[in-house]
Amino acid sequence: MDKLIIKGGNRLSGTLPISGAKNSALTLIPCALLTEEPVTLRNLPRLADIDGFQHLMTQFGVAHSIPGKRPEEFGRVVTQEATRITSNVAPYDLVRKMRASILVLGPLLARTGEATVSLPGGCAIGNRPIDLHLKALEALGAEIELAEGYVKARAPAAGLPGGEYDFPIVSVGATENAVMAAVLAKGTSRIGNAAREPEIVDLCRLLVAMGAKIEGIGSSELVIRGVKKLYGATYKVMADRIEAGSYACAAAITGGEVFLEGANGEEMDATTNALRAIGVEVEAQEDGVHVRANGPLKGVDLSTAPYPGLATDMQAQLMSLLTKAGGTSVLTETIFENRYMHVPELRRMGADIEVSGRTAIVKGVDRLTGAEVMATDLRASMSLIIAALAAAGETQVRRIYHLDRGYERLEEKLALVGADIERVGDD
Numbered sequence: 001m002d003k004l005i006i007k008g009g010n011r012l013s014g015t016l017p018i019s020g021a022k023n024s025a026l027t028l029i030p031c032a033l034l035t036e037e038p039v040t041l042r043n044l045p046r047l048a049d050i051d052g053f054q055h056l057m058t059q060f061g062v063a064h065s066i067p068g069k070r071p072e073e074f075g076r077v078v079t080q081e082a083t084r085i086t087s088n089v090a091p092y093d094l095v096r097k098m099r100a101s102i103l104v105l106g107p108l109l110a111r112t113g114e115a116t117v118s119l120p121g122g123c124a125i126g127n128r129p130i131d132l133h134l135k136a137l138e139a140l141g142a143e144i145e146l147a148e149g150y151v152k153a154r155a156p157a158a159g160l161p162g163g164e165y166d167f168p169i170v171s172v173g174a175t176e177n178a179v180m181a182a183v184l185a186k187g188t189s190r191i192g193n194a195a196r197e198p199e200i201v202d203l204c205r206l207l208v209a210m211g212a213k214i215e216g217i218g219s220s221e222l223v224i225r226g227v228k229k230l231y232g233a234t235y236k237v238m239a240d241r242i243e244a245g246s247y248a249c250a251a252a253i254t255g256g257e258v259f260l261e262g263a264n265g266e267e268m269d270a271t272t273n274a275l276r277a278i279g280v281e282v283e284a285q286e287d288g289v290h291v292r293a294n295g296p297l298k299g300v301d302l303s304t305a306p307y308p309g310l311a312t313d314m315q316a317q318l319m320s321l322l323t324k325a326g327g328t329s330v331l332t333e334t335i336f337e338n339r340y341m342h343v344p345e346l347r348r349m350g351a352d353i354e355v356s357g358r359t360a361i362v363k364g365v366d367r368l369t370g371a372e373v374m375a376t377d378l379r380a381s382m383s384l385i386i387a388a389l390a391a392a393g394e395t396q397v398r399r400i401y402h403l404d405r406g407y408e409r410l411e412e413k414l415a416l417v418g419a420d421i422e423r424v425g426d427d
């Protein structure tokens with residue numbers, strides 16, 4: 001297993017390219033199941049999760065090709081073609097490694113009338129049930145059965161009729177599954193209290209490019225008129241707002257100045273507002289976001305919330321930044337029940353953080369020190385790297401396979417802006 005060795009203290013400066021969004025790509029890829037025509041995605045990030053999802057897609061008979069010959073630098077172009085679905089079963093072995101695999105349920109059901117998908121199970125950040133995915137699909141007319149660790153979903157012989165569902169709480173994944181199932185339904189569907197995350201907008205835009213009829217895109221009420229058939233399309237995956245926010249925190253904690261090339265300022269408004277409140281200068285430009293930390297960092301109170309609120313996927317990284325901010329900060333995590341796994345590791349680096357239930361109280365310290373730490377999940381891993389960049393001495397981050405799920409060429413990008421970071425084989 002690899003580990004990262006980071007020597008802290010370098011001020012980050014320069015241009016940092018932002019990749020395609022993992023969480024968008026993971027819902028755009030299964031859209032290829034909805035049509036027999038080729039769907040080409042541009043700007044796909046090179047990530048373990050994307051490779052894993054593409055592997056899952058081959059299970060259903062989806063063919064992949066890379067059109068043209070271009071160097072695979074940042075961002076890939078991949079065409080998927082599901083001329084014929086050869087299986088509608090997603091087995092445990094492929095699903096357990098990646099929770100987002102549940103996103104094949106809606107499209108498989110819509111295209112073939114049946115889908116059998118392994119229950120994904122919990123993960124480090126929380127329990128993460130899928131009850132809302134199933135309730136929404138039932139409301140659209142599916143029959144659902146749970147047996148032997150699998151979800152078996154079936155549509156009536158004539159296809160899903162479509163229907164109405166109001167989510168009791170906002171769920172990104174369940175909204176995505178419902179939208180992907182509704183686009184090929186016989187009738188019209190209405191999804192209330194839908195998630196409004198930019199990744200959902202990206203999903204709807206691809207589906208519209210494929211011929212879907214969706215109203216209310218970007219709002220919490222989606223009305224979807226089912227169509228008989230969807231067509232092929234070519235679509236560019238949006239920039240990763242969480243990757244961009246993570247690197248903004250990394251630059252800020254070093255007192256640095258970076259240009260996040262390709263980032264979309266509007267989509268990361270809540271993060272940029274938090275950074276500004278902390279005392280970091282952030283300017284959204286047409287082709288990216290400029291970040292400059294030029295003065296003392298101030299403690300703030302932050303609470304995560306569904307979009308347009310502050311993303312839970314940014315909580316750990318902002319907490320790292322706040323360990324060096326003056327005064328006391330209070331962070332409240334409202335989305336996942338166990339998303340403070342980074343706290344004990346940050347404490348090992350000298351941070352002063354107390355957790356009580358959903359709240360973390362962070363008292364700024366003058367100095368963080370390098371230590372051997374363990375990554376526990378994707379964003380927790382990034383928070384340790386952010387702290388390491390500002391810590392005195394050397395930090396070793398183990399279990400970095402979590403990072404490879406969501407940060408494309410992390411050490412290359414950070415080195416590009418001056419970080420002293422190296423990936424070595426673990427002993």
Ligand SMILES: CC(=O)N[C@H]1[C@@H](OP(=O)(O)OP(=O)(O)OC[C@H]2O[C@@H](n3ccc(=O)[nH]c3=O)[C@H](O)[C@@H]2O)O[C@H](CO)[C@@H](O)[C@@H]1O
Pocket residue numbers: 022023024026099100126127128129130131132133134169170171172173174311312313335336337
């Ligand atoms: C691949 C992907 O896009 N992952 C993102 C997606 O995850 P994901 O789609 O899994 O997250 P959800 O929005 O569904 O989860 C929000 C909350 O709803 C709960 N819930 C969800 C579904 C359900 O059927 N029942 C239920 O109770 C969850 O446990 C959680 O407490 O949105 C999260 C919230 O922004 C992000 O942190 C993840 O990075």
Ligand SMILES: C=C(OP(=O)(O)O)C(=O)O
Pocket residue numbers: 023099100125313378379406
């Ligand atoms: C929690 C995350 O991802 P996933 O839903 O894929 O586990 C994340 O991206 O921070």
